[in-house]
Amino acid sequence: MSFDGQLPPKVRLLRAAAELLAASGGSAVSTRQITQLAGVTAPTLYHHFGDKEGLFDAVIAAGFEEFVADERDFAPSGQPLEDIRRMWDNHVQFGLDQPELYLVMFGNIRPESRPVIVADAEALMEEMLNKAAVAGQLNVPPKEAARSILAANVGMTLMLITEKAPERNLELSAMTRDAMIFAVSTEQARDSGPEDTGKSSVVVAAIALNAALQVSNSDQLSSSELKLFLEWLHRISTSSTS
Amino acid sequence: MSFDGQLPPKVRLLRAAAELLAASGGSAVSTRQITQLAGVTAPTLYHHFGDKEGLFDAVIAAGFEEFVADERDFAPSGQPLEDIRRMWDNHVQFGLDQPELYLVMFGNIRPESRPVIVADAEALMEEMLNKAAVAGQLNVPPKEAARSILAANVGMTLMLITEKAPERNLELSAMTRDAMIFAVSTEQARDSGPEDTGKSSVVVAAIALNAALQVSNSDQLSSSELKLFLEWLHRISTSSTS
């Protein structure tokens, strides 16, 4: 079996890499395997992708498109926090459906260097959290909320991947998910009764204003003024009053 | 610089591996580098440790001893949940202090295979959560609580490692930590006022009894009876009433 024939070598390489990666079971995939399956010799790979990591990045980019498509698949429910909930579940499901690809995307950690893909996923979640912040439902700036939730989301997904498929307990994921969302949301967004979370209303209002400015692109202030203003706003948002 | 001289080759190999690992900055460390620094040839490594992974496992085991020592360093405060809080912070600090070692320990994920080290860390946390469960402070069986908290703990630590040191925001870790602990704890253990979490008192009592049996080793029941009894108890504990 190979991809010889009709398709251009670049596409054949991408497909071969994706296929071998999916079948690898987590072990390494060699460039020779890939080029052989693609019906191509080594220099072709390096001409198109620079190096092995470049090829994998390209595969990841395709995988991320799929990932984003999954995340955007559902129409916004009008309840941003409910959307975040589904986003979490989609994330976990993507990891369990394609563990090898997921591990290449989120499992290749190196100190002090964040893969582009992670930043993208974070931006995606932050974007959604911004809507919640505009609605005054967020206790924490969207950026910080996104980072925390995503960290827990990745951690939970990695843990579930290490478990044998029949033993995976998705209720743990649901519990962690709800705990994280609960933690970043204001009382008015919560199902249960009111409760003092230690955040003053000024902080919540500052967060909402900040988020609203991010989406509306107001031109009342000059760019330099706006920059400083946002900086102050962020300082207020992150001041803990507890 | 090398470890030639007095110490036995096995120790020299361990030290050389640990040192190179710490200085690697996350990139791969070759057996040739290790053996050269240890002043030893290749077969010596394979005689003592079987293969490269065996050597790394040995390094990890030493690292884990240090890790456990850190975790046990503080005397139990009598408030198990407070101890969990400190355990979380120790975990994060260990990861940030020794990122390369931490990544070898917790970052080498493979589908459907959990490293021994992770199971050990989980057992350590479960052991501490058992105390909370005995005190009726747990909303969830200790095993499940430990798994969730540890997953979030690892996820958060990995995320912090990818950030550049000056930008690391430990408040995110604290927030996530408290969110997870809050989620698994019963209302009576919480600082803020009472709140219905949807868990009936029978579930909480079952969890407490289960945990108490784990530590006390009661001999009122035969082992076969106990096994069945515990199974039922666990079934009650995990029945969600929300």
Add this chain to the structure above:
DNA sequence: GCACTTCATATAGCGTTGCTATAGGTGCTA
């Protein structure tokens, strides 16, 4: 004191890895 076993280390090299210096073929534009 001497053969014998056992453990520990060295010499040398196998097969595979990621990657590349160099050259040749192909198709388009002038």
Add this chain to the structure above:
DNA sequence: TAGCACCTATAGCAACGCTATATGAAGTGC
């Protein structure tokens, strides 16, 4: 037809994890 990019192949390098084999050292039984 000439020239010029673009793309691909031949062949091979250095580094990798690992091992078949041999040699030395240390203990043991007679």
